[in-house]
Amino acid sequence: MPLPPLVDPVPALTDAERARTARHVALAGLGEIGQRRLAAAHVAVIGAGGLGSPAILALAAAGVGTLTVIDDDIVEHTNLQRQVLHRLADIGAAKVDSAVRVAADLAPETVVHPVRERLTGENAGDLLRGAHLVIDGSDTFETRAAVAAACEGLGIPLVWGVVQEFHAQVTVFWSAPPAGIAPVRLSDLHRAEEVGELPTCAAVGVLGALCLQVGGLLATEAVKLLTGIGEPLLGRVAVIDALAGTQREVPLRPAVLRPAASAPAPAPTPAREEIPHITAAEMLAAQEAGATLLDVREPFETDAGIVGGSVVIPLADFLADPGQIDDGPVVVICAHGIRALRAAEVLQGRGVTASVLAGGLAAWTPA
Incomplete structure (x- = not known):
C-alpha cells in the first residue's frame, strides 16, 4: 500500500x-x-x-x-x-x-x-x-x-x-x-x-x-x-x-526484532548450539549420505564453478526467504566460511540441522 x-x-x-x-x-x-x-x-x-x-x-x-x-x-x-x-x-x-x-x-x-x-x-x-x-x-x-x-x-x-x-x-x-x-x-x-x-x-x-x-x-x-x-x-x-x-x-524482514524503547526487556534467549565446522572430506561424505550442499556465494563467484550437486542461493536471497531450504541436514558453503555461518545460524534457528565447510572453498583444493 x-x-x-x-x-x-x-x-x-x-x-x-x-x-x-x-x-x-x-x-x-x-x-x-x-x-x-x-x-x-x-x-x-x-x-x-x-x-x-x-x-x-x-x-x-x-x-x-x-x-x-x-x-x-x-x-x-x-x-x-x-x-x-x-x-x-x-x-x-x-x-x-x-x-x-x-x-x-x-x-x-x-x-x-x-x-x-x-x-x-x-x-x-x-x-x-x-x-x-x-x-x-x-x-x-x-x-x-x-x-x-x-x-x-x-x-x-x-x-x-x-x-x-x-x-x-x-x-x-x-x-x-x-x-x-x-x-x-x-x-x-x-x-x-x-x-x-x-x-x-x-x-x-x-x-x-x-x-x-x-x-x-x-x-x-x-x-x-x-x-x-x-x-x-x-x-x-x-x-x-x-x-x-x-x-x-x-x-526482506528485520533480521532481529527491535522492541520499542518503552517495551520491557525480553527474556534472555537460550544459547544456540555451536554450528559444526567440517572438512571437505566430511562435506562430501555428508553429501553422499543425503545432505544438501547449499552454496550462498554470489553469481560472479559461482560462475567459476561449484561443488557438484550443490544448491546455489546467494546469501541475500536466502536470508530474504529461508524457507527455500526446509529440510536437513545441510552443509553451507561460501568462499571463506563467514557467509556460510550466517546462513547456518538461520537454518538452525528454523530447526534444520546445519554445518559449515570450514574455511570455505578458499581453504579447499580438491584432489
Missing part, C-alpha cells in the same frame, strides 16, 4: 515547469499535487557513476527541486560505457560538474548542489542532513555502510541498489517508517562482517544498459516515496538477472 508522501507541495509550479512536466500531471494518482511535491523535494545522490548517472537524469527530468550530488571522483575514459551523465569532453573533470551541467540543460528549475568530497562515517550525517531521502549509488561497502548509518540516524529513507556483471538488486531501507511499518536496515540484508572483499567493476565488468535500468528503478522508488504513490520496495528486494531477462522479488 502507498505510504504517506514525504514532502509537502510547493504552492504552484511555474508555467514553464507545468508545461515541461505535463505528462506527469496527466498521471492518475500523481497529478499536479504530486508534481508540486517533487518540486519541493530534496534528494541526495551518493555517486555520479553507473547508478547515480541515470538516477540524476531521471530525477532532474521528473522535476525534483533540489539534488545534492556527492562524489569526489573525476571522469575517466572507461566510465563512459555506463555513466551516462558524462561525455568525452568531461574526461579529467569532476563528476559532480556533469550533474550540474546536465540538470541545467534538462530541467533548469532543478537546483544541483555539487559536493566534491568523499563521504565517510565522520561527515555523512552533515552531508545528508536536510535531504528528504537518499539514493546510494556508491561502489564500496564501506561507503554504503556509512550512508546507511547516517540515514538511520536521520530517520530518512535510503533507496539502495547494487549492480555487478549482469546481476542487480534494488530495495528501500528505512529505520523510522510510518507507524505500523516494520523498519528495515542495510544490516538486515548484508551484515558488515559477512561482506568480505568485493570484486571491482574493473575486475569482473558490468553491463552498461543494466546500470540504466537500475538507476531508473532507484529514481522510481524515490518518486513514489516523495509523492506517496504506489508501493515502495520497503521490505522487498527486486532481483534482476539481465542475461535471463528476469526480474523477481524476495521479501
Whole structure:
C-alpha cells in the first residue's frame, strides 16, 4: 500500500515547469499535487557513476527541486560505457560538474548542489542532513555502510541498489517508517562482517544498459516515496538477472526484532548450539549420505564453478526467504566460511540441522 508522501507541495509550479512536466500531471494518482511535491523535494545522490548517472537524469527530468550530488571522483575514459551523465569532453573533470551541467540543460528549475568530497562515517550525517531521502549509488561497502548509518540516524529513507556483471538488486531501507511499518536496515540484508572483499567493476565488468535500468528503478522508488504513490520496495528486494531477462522479488524482514524503547526487556534467549565446522572430506561424505550442499556465494563467484550437486542461493536471497531450504541436514558453503555461518545460524534457528565447510572453498583444493 502507498505510504504517506514525504514532502509537502510547493504552492504552484511555474508555467514553464507545468508545461515541461505535463505528462506527469496527466498521471492518475500523481497529478499536479504530486508534481508540486517533487518540486519541493530534496534528494541526495551518493555517486555520479553507473547508478547515480541515470538516477540524476531521471530525477532532474521528473522535476525534483533540489539534488545534492556527492562524489569526489573525476571522469575517466572507461566510465563512459555506463555513466551516462558524462561525455568525452568531461574526461579529467569532476563528476559532480556533469550533474550540474546536465540538470541545467534538462530541467533548469532543478537546483544541483555539487559536493566534491568523499563521504565517510565522520561527515555523512552533515552531508545528508536536510535531504528528504537518499539514493546510494556508491561502489564500496564501506561507503554504503556509512550512508546507511547516517540515514538511520536521520530517520530518512535510503533507496539502495547494487549492480555487478549482469546481476542487480534494488530495495528501500528505512529505520523510522510510518507507524505500523516494520523498519528495515542495510544490516538486515548484508551484515558488515559477512561482506568480505568485493570484486571491482574493473575486475569482473558490468553491463552498461543494466546500470540504466537500475538507476531508473532507484529514481522510481524515490518518486513514489516523495509523492506517496504506489508501493515502495520497503521490505522487498527486486532481483534482476539481465542475461535471463528476469526480474523477481524476495521479501526482506528485520533480521532481529527491535522492541520499542518503552517495551520491557525480553527474556534472555537460550544459547544456540555451536554450528559444526567440517572438512571437505566430511562435506562430501555428508553429501553422499543425503545432505544438501547449499552454496550462498554470489553469481560472479559461482560462475567459476561449484561443488557438484550443490544448491546455489546467494546469501541475500536466502536470508530474504529461508524457507527455500526446509529440510536437513545441510552443509553451507561460501568462499571463506563467514557467509556460510550466517546462513547456518538461520537454518538452525528454523530447526534444520546445519554445518559449515570450514574455511570455505578458499581453504579447499580438491584432489
